Amino acid sequence: MNDESCCSLSLDPEIKEQARRRLLSVRGHVDGVARMLEREDVYCVDVLKQISAIEGALKKVGDLVLRSHLNNHVVTAQQRGDTEAIVSELMEVLKYRK
Amino acid sequence: MNDESCCSLSLDPEIKEQARRRLLSVRGHVDGVARMLEREDVYCVDVLKQISAIEGALKKVGDLVLRSHLNNHVVTAQQRGDTEAIVSELMEVLKYRK
Amino acid sequence: MNDESCCSLSLDPEIKEQARRRLLSVRGHVDGVARMLEREDVYCVDVLKQISAIEGALKKVGDLVLRSHLNNHVVTAQQRGDTEAIVSELMEVLKYRK
Amino acid sequence: MNDESCCSLSLDPEIKEQARRRLLSVRGHVDGVARMLEREDVYCVDVLKQISAIEGALKKVGDLVLRSHLNNHVVTAQQRGDTEAIVSELMEVLKYRK
Numbered sequence: 001m002n003d004e005s006c007c008s009l010s011l012d013p014e015i016k017e018q019a020r021r022r023l024l025s026v027r028g029h030v031d032g033v034a035r036m037l038e039r040e041d042v043y044c045v046d047v048l049k050q051i052s053a054i055e056g057a058l059k060k061v062g063d064l065v066l067r068s069h070l071n072n073h074v075v076t077a078q079q080r081g082d083t084e085a086i087v088s089e090l091m092e093v094l095k096y097r098k
Numbered sequence: 099m100n101d102e103s104c105c106s107l108s109l110d111p112e113i114k115e116q117a118r119r120r121l122l123s124v125r126g127h128v129d130g131v132a133r134m135l136e137r138e139d140v141y142c143v144d145v146l147k148q149i150s151a152i153e154g155a156l157k158k159v160g161d162l163v164l165r166s167h168l169n170n171h172v173v174t175a176q177q178r179g180d181t182e183a184i185v186s187e188l189m190e191v192l193k194y195r196k
Numbered sequence: 197m198n199d200e201s202c203c204s205l206s207l208d209p210e211i212k213e214q215a216r217r218r219l220l221s222v223r224g225h226v227d228g229v230a231r232m233l234e235r236e237d238v239y240c241v242d243v244l245k246q247i248s249a250i251e252g253a254l255k256k257v258g259d260l261v262l263r264s265h266l267n268n269h270v271v272t273a274q275q276r277g278d279t280e281a282i283v284s285e286l287m288e289v290l291k292y293r294k
Numbered sequence: 295m296n297d298e299s300c301c302s303l304s305l306d307p308e309i310k311e312q313a314r315r316r317l318l319s320v321r322g323h324v325d326g327v328a329r330m331l332e333r334e335d336v337y338c339v340d341v342l343k344q345i346s347a348i349e350g351a352l353k354k355v356g357d358l359v360l361r362s363h364l365n366n367h368v369v370t371a372q373q374r375g376d377t378e379a380i381v382s383e384l385m386e387v388l389k390y391r392k
Contacts, residue, residue, distance in 0.1 A: 010139040019145065020135035027128040030121055037118035041108040044167035045187055047117065051160045052194040055153060062149045063287065069142035070283045074266070075273035087266045089143055091259065094290070096150040161385065168368070168381045175369035185364045189357065192388070206335040215341065216331035223324045226317055233314035237304040240363035241383055243313065247356045248390040251349060258345045265338035285339055292346040 015068040022061045029054050062097065113166040120159045127152050160195065211264040218257045225250050258293065309362040316355045323348050356391065 011019075033050045036042060069090075077086040109117075131148045134140060167188075175184040207215075229246045232238055265286075273282040305313075327344045330336060363384075371380040 009141055011135075011142045011145065016135050016140060020132050023128055023132040023135065027125055027132065030125045030128060034118050034121040034125065037109075037114050037121065042114060043107055044109045044163050044171065045191055047109065047163045048160055048167070048191045048195075051156055051163070052191070055156055055160075056194070058149055058153055058156070062146055063291075065142050065145045065149070066290075067283060067287055069146070070270070070286060071279060073142065074270055075279045075282065077271035079274060083267060083271045086271065087263060090266060091263055093143055093146045093150070094262075094293075095259075096154070097146075097290075161389075164388075165381060165385055168384060169377060172364070172368055173371035173377045173380065176373060181365060181369045185361060185369065188364060189361055192360075192391075193357075195388075205337055207331075207338045207341060212331050212336060216328050219324055219328040219331065223321055223328065226321045226324060230314050230317040230321065233305075233310050233317065238310060239303055240305045240359050240367065241387055243305065243359045244356055244363070244387045244391075247352055247359070248387070251352055252390070254345055254349055254352070258342055258349075261338050261341045261345070265342070269338065289339055289342045289346070292350070293342075 009073045011065065012068050012072055015064055019061050019064055022057065022064070026054060026057050026061065029057060066093075107171045109163065110166050110170055113162055117159050117162055120155070120162070124152060124155050124159065127155060164191075205269045207261065208264050208268055211260055215257050215260055218253065218260070222250060222253050222257065225253060262289075303367045305359065306362050306366055309358055313355050313358055316351070316358070320348060320351050320355065323351060360387075 029050075033047065033054070036050065037047065074086055074090060077083045127148070131145065131152070134148065135145065172184055172188060175181045225246075229243065229250070232246065233243065270282055270286060273279040323344070327341065327348070330344065331341065368380055368384060371377045
């Protein structure tokens with residue numbers, strides 16, 4: 001997408017704020033695991049569980065943004081006339097989604 | 099795993115330090131995306147790409163810890179006699195792995 | 197989606213035929229692994245690799261159908277007026293996507 | 295793994311038979327979806343749901359084989375002296391696991 005379409009297709013302000021707050025919470029979680037790794041005895045599996053929990057929280061932020069993108073930008077692509085660009089870009093993003 | 103086996107099976111110190119440093123870098127990345135979400139115009143897909151990148155970095159930390167767990171604790175389970183506990187726990191962790 | 201919208205939103209015939217042919221190839225692959233499991237000596241990891249290869253092939257069929265769905269039905273949702281249904285359904289499907 | 299270690303580390307016969315039977319059921323499911331794609335009206339999302347169901351069934355076969363591999367071959371690696379090979383191979387397989 002070029003810059004122009006980028007800026008007219010900006011993320012819904014409410015979702016943006018929700019995503020930002022969730023990311024701050026994810027940051028806190030990551031920080032907690034980093035501190036856990038300063039302890040002398042840490043069990044590998046406990047670290048793996050915490051990483052999975054963080055991945056789950058990140059996925060929820062992604063879902064929030066993805067749903068907003070679908071609702072606000074993808075369902076209107078035909079009307080705007082940028083179907084091919086919007087769909088290719090979305091397929092690319094979904095490919096790397098965990 | 100009970101506490102005793104937990105502590106005798108602690109994460110290799112070198113890996114622990116590597117994982118900790120990588121998590122601090124992940125934290126910085128999460129922080130960057132949170133700040134990106136303070137800007138007026140943010141394109142959904144750019145956020146989704148950043149989240150995928152963070153997920154990829156987290157997965158690498160998980161792989162590091164998982165490989166260390168396999169190398170140091172799983173391959174010796176038969177000798178310790180805790181095969182069933184170690185394998186069940188590992189399968190559970192792998193289930194939630196992205 | 198109710199039956200009516202289901203039938204007006206049917207899968208593009210060309211994609212349908214491509215997906216069908218790919219699935220027949222996937223079926224052959226599954227069959228091959230089932231036969232491999234009749235042999236006396238089979239190494240676990242070789243089975244796991246084959247299963248991953250089948251999952252990869254299935255994912256490609258899914259991507260084909262998903263791209264077609266996005267191109268033909270999702271980008272026109274606003275015009276049809278079924279945005280909420282189309283997006284909720286898609287998010288649900290993506291949730292279970294590997 | 296060389297051929298020799300391959301054959302001494304063969305898949306447990308009972309698990310092999312279970313996996314084989316499950317794969318025959320997966321084959322039937324794949325076949326069913328291929329036939330579904332012969333129908334005139336097929337809704338994309340119904341195909342995507344069926345593909346996810348097949349992926350879920352395949353994952354269960356993979357889990358069965360993986361658990362057996364962990365139980366029978368990975369936990370004994372230290373005793374056999376092939377830790378590095380067994381762990382590297384397992385990490386590689388897990389990388390491609392959906």
